[in-house]
Amino acid sequence: MSSNTKSPKNVEISLKQIKVALPNVLAGGKTMLFRQANQGLTVMGGLVDAALKPFTDADAAEVQRTQAVTAKRANEPVAAQLVEDIKKAASASFGESSEEFSALGFSPRKKATPMTAQEKQQKVNKMLQTKAARGELGKGAKKRKKSPPPTPPTTGSGK
Numbered sequence: 001m002s003s004n005t006k007s008p009k010n011v012e013i014s015l016k017q018i019k020v021a022l023p024n025v026l027a028g029g030k031t032m033l034f035r036q037a038n039q040g041l042t043v044m045g046g047l048v049d050a051a052l053k054p055f056t057d058a059d060a061a062e063v064q065r066t067q068a069v070t071a072k073r074a075n076e077p078v079a080a081q082l083v084e085d086i087k088k089a090a091s092a093s094f095g096e097s098s099e100e101f102s103a104l105g106f107s108p109r110k111k112a113t114p115m116t117a118q119e120k121q122q123k124v125n126k127m128l129q130t131k132a133a134r135g136e137l138g139k140g141a142k143k144r145k146k147s148p149p150p151t152p153p154t155t156g157s158g159k
Contacts, residue, residue, distance in 0.1 A: 012055040019048050 026032065026041040034044065087106050094100040096108035115123070134145075 008055075012052070015048055015052045015055065019045070019052060022048065 022041060022045055026044065029040065031038040031040050032044070033039075086104065090101050090104050090106060096106075101108070
């Protein structure tokens with residue numbers, strides 16, 4: 001007998017098959033020698049049911065867990081919005097630097113660190129390069145400017 005036949009899934013399948021077949025096999029008061037005693041349908045059925053119960057309980061728990069995770073994922077956007085709304089309300093009511101705001105588990109926004117002279121110069125250079133590439137555009141001109149069409153993908157085979 002291979003070790004694969006004693007896997008929990010195979011044992012569960014075997015128990016279910018035995019449960020279905022027992023009433024036909026032990027019909028009409030038949031008995032079978034089991035663990036050094038003749039046993040009838042009620043005793044054998046009870047033993048099989050007791051052995052099968054942990055498997056069915058585990059299957060039911062797995063279904064419940066799957067349903068709970070699905071419900072949790074469906075609720076996540078609503079819960080995230082509630083947290084944001086409470087954060088905004090606490091900020092407006094108490095201020096971000098207040099003890100109440102911190103007690104609710106929120107921390108104030110971080111202050112931007114001042115840029116060094118070199119970082120400012122890099123930012124200006126990048127802006128000038130962008131303007132040179134796109135031209136001097138205002139809001140309306142930017143909206144009317146058409147973006148180039150996407151290039152079709154190329155394949156290595158040349159087809």
